[in-house]
Amino acid sequence: MIRNIVTVMRGTVIAQAVAVLILPVLTRLFDPAAFGHLQLYLSVLTMLIVLPSLRYDIAILRAEDTELSSLLSLCFRANIVVTAFLLAVAYGGAALFPDSWLAQSPFPLWTPIAAMVATSVGQVLLYVAIRDERFSVNANSKIAQAVSYAGVGVALGVARIGNSGLVFADFLGRIASLAWLYRWMRKRAPMSRIGRVSIRAVATRYREYPLVALPGFIINSAGVTITPIMIYATFDANAAGQYALVDRVLSLPVAVVATSVSQAFMGQLATAMRNGTEAKTHFLSVIRWLALIGIIPTVLVILLAPTAFVLLFGSEWELAGTLAQVLAPATFVGLVTGGVNMTLSVVGRQKTQMAWDVTRLTALIGLWAAVPILNLSVVVSVALHSALLVIANIVFLILCAHALKHPLSAPAIAPDPLLVESDPK
Numbered sequence: 001m002i003r004n005i006v007t008v009m010r011g012t013v014i015a016q017a018v019a020v021l022i023l024p025v026l027t028r029l030f031d032p033a034a035f036g037h038l039q040l041y042l043s044v045l046t047m048l049i050v051l052p053s054l055r056y057d058i059a060i061l062r063a064e065d066t067e068l069s070s071l072l073s074l075c076f077r078a079n080i081v082v083t084a085f086l087l088a089v090a091y092g093g094a095a096l097f098p099d100s101w102l103a104q105s106p107f108p109l110w111t112p113i114a115a116m117v118a119t120s121v122g123q124v125l126l127y128v129a130i131r132d133e134r135f136s137v138n139a140n141s142k143i144a145q146a147v148s149y150a151g152v153g154v155a156l157g158v159a160r161i162g163n164s165g166l167v168f169a170d171f172l173g174r175i176a177s178l179a180w181l182y183r184w185m186r187k188r189a190p191m192s193r194i195g196r197v198s199i200r201a202v203a204t205r206y207r208e209y210p211l212v213a214l215p216g217f218i219i220n221s222a223g224v225t226i227t228p229i230m231i232y233a234t235f236d237a238n239a240a241g242q243y244a245l246v247d248r249v250l251s252l253p254v255a256v257v258a259t260s261v262s263q264a265f266m267g268q269l270a271t272a273m274r275n276g277t278e279a280k281t282h283f284l285s286v287i288r289w290l291a292l293i294g295i296i297p298t299v300l301v302i303l304l305a306p307t308a309f310v311l312l313f314g315s316e317w318e319l320a321g322t323l324a325q326v327l328a329p330a331t332f333v334g335l336v337t338g339g340v341n342m343t344l345s346v347v348g349r350q351k352t353q354m355a356w357d358v359t360r361l362t363a364l365i366g367l368w369a370a371v372p373i374l375n376l377s378v379v380v381s382v383a384l385h386s387a388l389l390v391i392a393n394i395v396f397l398i399l400c401a402h403a404l405k406h407p408l409s410a411p412a413i414a415p416d417p418l419l420v421e422s423d424p425k
Contacts, residue, residue, distance in 0.1 A: 011139020015146035016256040022150040023248065027313040029157025030166055032241030037106040038166040039244035040232050043225035044112045045119070048086065050217040052079040052120035054210040056203070058345060060127040063202070068128075070202045075124045077199075079117060086113050106237075107167045118174040125181040128188070135264065141180040149173030208350060216354030223361040227385050230368040231378065239378050242320040245313065250301070250324060250331045257293060258338025261286055265339060269346050280404040283340055287397065290336045298332040301325065323382050330386040330393075337393040343400040352399055360392045 027035075053075040063071050090109045094102040102109065122141065129137040152172045156165035197205075228247070232240035265286050302325050309321030344353040367388060371381045 011136060011143050012256050012259060015139070015142035016252045018143070018146040018150050019252050020249070022153065023245070024312050026153050026157060026166070027245065027317060029154065030163070031238075032245075032316060033237040034163040034166055034241065035244040036232060036237035036240030037163050038170065039228045039240050039247065041107050041112055041115075041167045042170070042244075043228045043232075045115050046225045047218070047221045048112060048116040049119050049123075050214065050221055051086070052082045052116060053124060054078045054082070055214045055217055056206060056209055057120075057124045057127050058213065059202075059206040059209055060124070061131050061346075063206075064197070067197045067202050067205075068131075070197050070199045071206075072124065072128070074199050074203055076121070079120055083113060083117050086116075107164045111164075111167055111171055115171045115174050118171070118178045122174070122178040122181050125178075125185050129181070129184065132188070134184070137181065137184045141177040144180045145173040145177035148176035212350040212354065213345060216350055216357050219354065219357040219361050223357060223364055226361070226364050226368060227382070230371070231381075234368070234371055234381075235378050239319070242317065243323055243378075243382065245309075245317060245320045246323045246327060249309075249320075250327060253297070254294075254331060254335045254338060257290065258335055258341075261290065261339035262341055269343065280401065283343065283400065283404055286339045287336055290339045294332045294335045298328050301328040301331075319378070322379055326379065326383040327386050330389040333390045333393040337396055340397070340400055344403055347403050349399075349403045352403065356392070356396055356399060360388075363388055363392070 056071060056075050056078065060068065060071055060075075087110070090102060090113065093100060094105075094109060097103060126138050126141070129135070149169050149172070153166055153169035156169060159165075161168070228240060228243055231243050265282065268282060305324035305328070306318065306321035309317050309324065313320070344350070344356075364385070367384055368381075370376075376384075
């Protein structure tokens with residue numbers, strides 16, 4: 001597994017290094033409000049991205065070879081239907097309710113929906129690459145996305161395109177990533193059509209993904225996005241932009257490690273599930289390894305963030321440094337959790353995953369409902385958010401360990417009567 005992790009990280013490190021190195025340039029070309037608009041756009045996109053494939057894309061990793069082509073067709077058809085529905089809702093809602101957020105969005109309504117399609121289709125192709133253990137494909141697609149985002153962002157910043165410049169840069173970066181994945185997919189060996197299972201049979205066999213996993217992912221996405229959205233709504237675009245910078249600075253290095261480890265661990269866990277072998281040892285090894293990687297950087301952020309943010313990004317980003325301090329513990333625990341974040345889904349514990357997601361979201365809703373009532377500052381609010389995430393992620397790791405210790409005796413997804421089951425992000 002270490003070799004697979006290194007393969008993914010080789011390209012991913014380059015991509016994330018580009019994203020980090022370009023931030024001091026972008027923070028001087030765009031003001032905090034522009035980053036606030038970007039954060040709102042990304043939050044909306046995070047909510048939408050789980051919808052287009054109805055989570056059938058996760059089943060690509062566990063599907064039999066005879067099911068793969070039908071499963072891909074099912075995912076692409078679902079993308080078309082969901083996209084058309086969302087466009088109708090967005091523009092219909094804006095026309096019917098001219099005073100609503102839809103009509104007064106700081107960015108064009110089509111941008112998060114178009115980015116959703118690009119990301120969703122790319123994710124489907126990515127799962128095929130992971131299934132084939134072609135881990136470098138994902139890393140190279142991320143390089144294409146990061147380089148495109150950086151180049152377009154700087155160009156639009158120099159041109160003074162306005163506060164939507166970062167949104168357009170992100171969208172075009174996702175298009176570049178999709179183009180790379182599509183290029184690889186065209187060169188991939190064609191899928192066998194011998195004994196091909198029908199689309200209806202595949203949809204029925206993996207029905208637990210849209211029926212159980214999809215609601216869970218929606219709730220999970222809401223839990224991820226509620227804080228940046230509420231900062232934007234409760235305070236202002238400037239505060240949201242300060243949080244956005246912290247989120248990018250802290251999450252990018254975490255993504256380098258956690259995403260690479262997660263994909264490698266996910267492939268190995270999927271194989272273990274198909275073969276009926278024990279996987280808890282790998283799970284504990286990943287957690288220990290990630291904890292050792294993250295502890296020293298976390299301490300440095302707590303000690304040096306305020307001064308470092310002003311030096312790197314400019315004097316108007318001092319608040320971001322303070323927010324980085326209070327978010328550091330949550331980021332550390334998120335790093336550890338990120339490497340194994342799909343464990344419950346892979347082992348078929350979608351209901352456990354959904355229960356955790358609901359509990360976390362309920363706690364976050366309670367927190368942000370109390371913020372205006374108690375008249376809390378943005379720093380105190382984010383500190384409470386950080387503490388809540390630490391507790392929630394520790395509980396998640398305990399649930400994962402229990403699930404691996406007591407694996408399901410039956411397949412994770414109710415099987416089609418004519419098929420036998422096998423295995424996901």
